[in-house]
Structures are given as C-alpha cells and as structure tokens.
Amino acid sequence: MNEPLVSIVIPTHDRKEKLERLIRSILESNYPKDRLGIIVVDDASTDGTYECINRLFPQVKVICNEEEKLVAESRNIGIRASKGKYIFIIDDDNVVDKNTIKELVEFMEKHPEVGVVGPIMYFLRDPKRIWCAGVKRNYWTTITKFIGFNTVDDGSLKEPYESEDLPNAFMVRREVFEKVGLFNSRLFPIHYEEADFCQRVRKAGYKVMVVPTAKVWHDTPLPESRETTYLSSLVRIYYTSRNRVIFHKLYSKNTIQKIISVVFAISIIILYYVPRAILLKSNNKWMVLTALLKGLIDGIKFRLVKGSFQ
Numbered sequence: 001m002n003e004p005l006v007s008i009v010i011p012t013h014d015r016k017e018k019l020e021r022l023i024r025s026i027l028e029s030n031y032p033k034d035r036l037g038i039i040v041v042d043d044a045s046t047d048g049t050y051e052c053i054n055r056l057f058p059q060v061k062v063i064c065n066e067e068e069k070l071v072a073e074s075r076n077i078g079i080r081a082s083k084g085k086y087i088f089i090i091d092d093d094n095v096v097d098k099n100t101i102k103e104l105v106e107f108m109e110k111h112p113e114v115g116v117v118g119p120i121m122y123f124l125r126d127p128k129r130i131w132c133a134g135v136k137r138n139y140w141t142t143i144t145k146f147i148g149f150n151t152v153d154d155g156s157l158k159e160p161y162e163s164e165d166l167p168n169a170f171m172v173r174r175e176v177f178e179k180v181g182l183f184n185s186r187l188f189p190i191h192y193e194e195a196d197f198c199q200r201v202r203k204a205g206y207k208v209m210v211v212p213t214a215k216v217w218h219d220t221p222l223p224e225s226r227e228t229t230y231l232s233s234l235v236r237i238y239y240t241s242r243n244r245v246i247f248h249k250l251y252s253k254n255t256i257q258k259i260i261s262v263v264f265a266i267s268i269i270i271l272y273y274v275p276r277a278i279l280l281k282s283n284n285k286w287m288v289l290t291a292l293l294k295g296l297i298d299g300i301k302f303r304l305v306k307g308s309f310q
Helices: 016-027 049-056 070-080 100-110 174-180 193-203 234-251 255-278 285-301
Strands: 006-012 036-043 061-065 086-090 094-096 114-123 126-132 135-137 144-146 169-173 207-218
Touching: 006 016, 006 070, 006 100, 016 036, 016 049, 016 094, 036 049, 036 070, 049 061, 061 070, 070 086, 070 193, 086 100, 086 174, 100 114, 100 169, 100 207, 114 193, 126 144, 126 207, 169 174, 174 193, 193 207, 193 234, 234 255, 234 285, 255 285
Parallel strands: 006 036, 006 086, 036 061, 114 207
Antiparallel strands: 086 169, 094 207, 114 126, 114 169, 135 144
C-alpha cells in the first residue's frame, strides 16, 4: 500500500540559508519522496529566498506573499495550497531527523483520535539538550512551561503522551482543519497562534500528543546566551504582550480565573519584560518599551462581543 501523502508547510522570512538547510534535511527523510509535497510560503522576503529555493529545489512549491502577513496567515496560505492527508507544519529554523515524518505518520495512522502530533525538539546548538518536549500551561498564572526544557535527554521519555499544545513543528490531520478551521490569523497573527489552534482541536474531541521517537533540532538561542527572540522585532514584541492577555481572557474557565490570569499577565509583562527592554543596549529601547506597553493596553481593552472581536 502507498503511504499517505504528506504536505509540508514552511513559512519563511529572510532566512534562506536556514530554509535551505531545513529542506535538505526533509529530502533526506526515509519517507517516500513521491509521497511528500513541500510548500514554502515566502512572507515578503527581501534576501532572494524565492530565487534561491527555485534554483536549488525545483520540486518545491514556493508561494510569495507580496506583503508581510506573519506566521499564522502564511501557514494558512500553505495549508490551503496543500493536498496531503497530513500537513506537517514546521518553521524554517529547524533540522528534521530522517525518521521523524515516518514516525509521526505511522502514529497518526494508528490513532485516529489524535488530531495533532509533534516530535521532541532539541537545541540545534546542543543536540542532546531538549528545547521542548510538549507544553504545560497554567491558566491562573499564564506561565507556560516546555516539558524537559534545558535538560539533557536521558531516554526517560519513551511512550507517546498528551500535550497542551505544540510550537514550531507539528503534524495535523487534514480533517482537523476541516472541522475546527485554520489558524486564527486575525486574532493571533504571531505568538499564541498554536495555543489557540490546539485549544480548538481539543475542544473538538481530538488529542494533541508528542511522539518521543520523532526528533527535530531547533536553531534557537541557548538559555545561557544573551540572545532574545521575543525582542527581535517590534511586531513580535507587541504581540508577545498583547496575546498573552487575550489568550487567557478567551480560555479562562470562569470570571475569577479570567481576572486573576489578567492580573498575572500584567505583572509578568511589567516585572519581567519591561525591565529587559529598559536594559537593552540599543537606540530603539524606548520603541521596544512602547510596543510592549501598547500590546498590554490593547490586550486589556480586548473583548469578545457576540462572536466578533473588539
């Protein structure tokens, strides 16, 4: 029997070298090449991404956004263009183990109750150190924890297990998108878009799970480094602040939890993010601070009225 068709959707913006590295790792996969369809959504890159990928990988479909739409809508564009039974969504700054796609597909084929499944994700710069092996989210404090974060894999994670949601790299059953819709790019264009999506997936009766035998290496800064991804752009900074408040407003179980979670979100942004913005050795530190506070204010002002966002 032929293996199911898998569509791989990769949003990208101005990172053609990392994108090339990811595509090469996918093409080295032991999953049949004729059952893989790679779709790159180039989110208005200015570094020649389209020309580079078109020249190196003519078998890859590249869709170019004329203007930047951010990650959630870029993923949606790729999903709409996909044909696979399964859609593997992965950010461009990753390297995929050759067994990962096969492991995820085989698991999904055996478990129709699972709607989203993901691998263990390691730091590319320290390949045995875990970046994320699933997510635990506290709906009172708004604190999100990555399972296994910054620990060396000791082999104790062997059997598949459930996760609150999954960032960065995960496979979705096509029927899930048909039932719950795509990413909410209007409300969560970047940051918390996966959390919102997986909430809807679980409410529809599907499970979100991690398969430890599947592995991905994420090219993200090590914890001890001074690099910060959340301060990398003003847009990202704004949504980091705004969406923390909005997400917990939407998914709190009751009014008391909503009030407490918003208080915690405000406290974390003011006590954690704002001091780091002030300490930035950069001429735009006040722009960073403004983006954080504007995002916080917009998140507090947000409300859901009769199914529409205000």
